Amino acid sequence: MTAAGRALNGVLDVLPASVIRRAARRYLGGATVGEAVAVARSLAAAGMPATLAVVGEAAATPEYAGRHLRELLAVTDAVSGTDLDVRLGVKLTGLGLAFDPQLASTHLCSIAEAAAAAGCVVEVDMEQARYVDQTLDAVRAARRTLPNVQAVVQAELYRTAADVRALIADRIPARVVKGAYKEGPAHAYGRPEVIRDSYLDVVGQFLKAGLHVGVATHDEYLIFHVQRLAEQAGVSADAYEFQMLKGIKEQLRAALVGSGHPVRVTVNFGADAHKWSLRRLKENPEIVRHMLTSIR
Numbered sequence: 001m002t003a004a005g006r007a008l009n010g011v012l013d014v015l016p017a018s019v020i021r022r023a024a025r026r027y028l029g030g031a032t033v034g035e036a037v038a039v040a041r042s043l044a045a046a047g048m049p050a051t052l053a054v055v056g057e058a059a060a061t062p063e064y065a066g067r068h069l070r071e072l073l074a075v076t077d078a079v080s081g082t083d084l085d086v087r088l089g090v091k092l093t094g095l096g097l098a099f100d101p102q103l104a105s106t107h108l109c110s111i112a113e114a115a116a117a118a119g120c121v122v123e124v125d126m127e128q129a130r131y132v133d134q135t136l137d138a139v140r141a142a143r144r145t146l147p148n149v150q151a152v153v154q155a156e157l158y159r160t161a162a163d164v165r166a167l168i169a170d171r172i173p174a175r176v177v178k179g180a181y182k183e184g185p186a187h188a189y190g191r192p193e194v195i196r197d198s199y200l201d202v203v204g205q206f207l208k209a210g211l212h213v214g215v216a217t218h219d220e221y222l223i224f225h226v227q228r229l230a231e232q233a234g235v236s237a238d239a240y241e242f243q244m245l246k247g248i249k250e251q252l253r254a255a256l257v258g259s260g261h262p263v264r265v266t267v268n269f270g271a272d273a274h275k276w277s278l279r280r281l282k283e284n285p286e287i288v289r290h291m292l293t294s295i296r
């Protein structure tokens with residue numbers, strides 16, 4: 001982290017929690033399911049469906065994993081019977097992947113069943129490189145009976161090209177991300193331009209295969225080139241969707257919606273959302289800068 005980044009983080013340490021909470025609100029969907037669903041409603045009114053994601057820690061005990069399962073089931077309950085187009089973002093570590101992959105897989109199936117009944121897709125987030133095999137296995141296992149479960153792939157990983165070929169062969173749609181976990185040269189490309197090339201290649205593969213792809217990025221370069229790729233592939237607007245996090249690049253988001261591109265917004269929420277977001281904020285000095293300029 002640069003000296004400027006460290007200085008910005010130092011500012012976060014001394015600002016009153018209430019001020020930080022107010023500024024972080026722009027990026028979060030509140031503490032409760034009700035608040036998150038209200039955010040999803042207001043996004044829907046502006047032409048954008050949502051992905052709701054309950055933030056939390058990696059589960060270290062079956063009790064924590066069970067609690068997280070119940071939080072996710074509460075989301076499916078809340079959207080069931082509504083006309084909202086809502087997806088669920090699920091992290092398998094929250095459901096016990098680190099200590100019991102079978103438990104996480106079973107919990108994923110419970111969530112996917114409830115989500116299917118509520119008309120929702122479940123996107124299984126991709127986490128650290130050491131979990132990729134288990135995560136893709138859990139997606140495949142769930143999809144034997146629950147086709148509403150979808151995968152995520154990280155463009156930065158060397159292995160992703162092969163994973164994408166296998167997902168396409170199995171007709172599994174996916175969200176594409178750069179990758180958030182700083183994996184290092186044992187697993188991942190480090191140069192931003194290579195990660196971008198990999199990203200565009202992966203999106204192109206899904207479009208060519210006629211499989212729905214979530215283009216999850218705020219990178220203008222990628223957003224520009226994915227539009228070109230979609231035009232060149234001659235696909236309709238329901239073949240892909242841009243996905244962004246709440247509060248980020250809102251003007252670009254609105255412009256995309258205005259020109260007919262589908263855009264879904266991920267809304268992170270939960271009782272621990274504030275603590276969690278503070279940690280994430282500290283990892284990204286750019287967001288801290290955004291936050292500080294939004295404090296008046």
Ligand SMILES: Cc1cc2nc3c(=O)[nH]c(=O)nc-3n(C[C@H](O)[C@H](O)[C@H](O)COP(=O)(O)OP(=O)(O)OC[C@H]3O[C@@H](n4cnc5c(N)ncnc54)[C@H](O)[C@@H]3O)c2cc1C
Pocket residue numbers: 124125126127152154177178179180181216217218219220243244245248249266284286287290
């Ligand atoms: C909807 C969604 C789902 C995701 N799911 C996963 C996942 O399952 N697994 C995973 O490893 N990663 C996930 N990520 C994170 C992803 O891997 C990247 O770490 C993150 O999106 C930053 O990369 P970028 O493509 O936006 O490009 P960048 O080059 O990092 O960002 C482009 C510009 O966008 C702005 N920006 C980007 N991120 C932020 C932010 N958080 N706050 C404020 N401004 C920002 C900055 O202005 C930056 O200059 C997800 C991202 C999104 C948008």
